[in-house]
Amino acid sequence: MTKIRANLAVSLDGFAAGPNQSAEHPFGDGVGETLHRCMERWMFEDAENNKEEIDGHVSATAFIMGRNMFGPIRGEWDAEWNGWWGPNPPYHAPVYVLTHHARESVEMEGGTTFHFVTDGIESALEQARAAAGDGDVLVAGGVTTVNQYLAAGLIDELRLHVVPVVLGAGERIFDGVGELTLEPISTRATKFVTHLTYQPKR
C-alpha cells in the first residue's frame, strides 16, 4: 500500500533550513549550509552505513516539493528554470511542485517530470498518489511543505535525520503543526547523524 513519507535533515534544535534562502544560498544563511554539508557527509562519506535511509530518499515512485525547494524564493522562475539538479534530476519519477503560478509540465532526462500544482497540497497529494502506483509518495521538502502536510494529518511516516549541531535560527520542523502524538518506529545512530522514524497518530 502506498505510504506518504517525509524525510528531513534537522539540527538538534529542529532547524531544517536557514533563514534568507536565495539563488546564491538555496539552503539559506549559514545554518542551511551547515545542515547541507552534514547531509553530504552522511550520504557520501558514510553511504554504506546509511543505505536504508538513502534508499528511502530515492525509492518513492512520486514526489511532492514546495516551490522553494524547486527554485529560488524571490522573483518568479524564468521559463528556463528547471530546478537545481541539472538535466537529469535524482528523482526519476513524477515530481509535483506546489506553486501559485501555473506552468506546463517539464520532462527531464532519466524519468523525472516536473508538474506544477496550483490548487493546494491535497490536490498535489491526490495526483502524486495516482501516479505512485504501488510505490510510496515522498514529500521531499522543504520544511514548510512538510509542516503543512503534518498539520493536515497526511503524513504516514516521518523520518528525521538528526544532525548533532545546535543552530539557533532558521525554519523549524513542527512549527505551526499544533499538538501531535507520534509512534516511534525506529532509531538508529550512525557516524554523522541519528535517524529517528515516527508514525504520526491520527
Added chain:
Amino acid sequence: MTKIRANLAVSLDGFAAGPNQSAEHPFGDGVGETLHRCMERWMFEDAENNKEEIDGHVSATAFIMGRNMFGPIRGEWDAEWNGWWGPNPPYHAPVYVLTHHARESVEMEGGTTFHFVTDGIESALEQARAAAGDGDVLVAGGVTTVNQYLAAGLIDELRLHVVPVVLGAGERIFDGVGELTLEPISTRATKFVTHLTYQPKR
C-alpha cells in the same frame, strides 16, 4: 573524573516544560503535564528497560537545580518550603539551588541537603564539584538552568529523553544557547522514549 551531566525529557519539538508554571501546575500548562506523564511512564512502567537512564538521574553525588525546579516561580518561598519532594527527597546528596535570595541550608532526611547559591551558576558548579568527590555533578533542571550551563560551555554530557509528542509551546532546550556542535555518544529507543546522549564540543 567528575563529569558535569544534564538529563532532560523533551518533546520532539524540543519543549522541556510548559508555559505558566505555578504552585498548582509545577510543570506548567498542559505541555508540561504531558511531558511529566510520559516521564512517569518510562520510569515506572518500563523501568527495567530504562535502568541505565534512570540510574543516570540518581547516581550523581551532587546536584544543581534552578529556583523554578525547587519551588513555585511566583512569590517568594516561605520558610517552610523545602521543595516538591516531601521530607525525603530522591537526591540523597547535596543539592545546590540557584536563587537570588540567600537562605540557610536545609538538611532533609536520607542525605539530601539543600544549599542556596546566590552568586551564579559558576559558583554553584564550583561548590557542587567540590562536594561531588569522584562522582558526577548532575544539573537536574529545569530547562532554563540547563540552557545556561550549555551556553557557558560547562556541560560534559547531555542526555535527552525524547518523548514522541509535538507540543508547540513551552520552554525549549537550546533556546539562547547559540551555535553548538555536539558529538553523538549513544542512541537508544525504548517503548515510551528515545534516549539521545551527546557530548558538547568546546
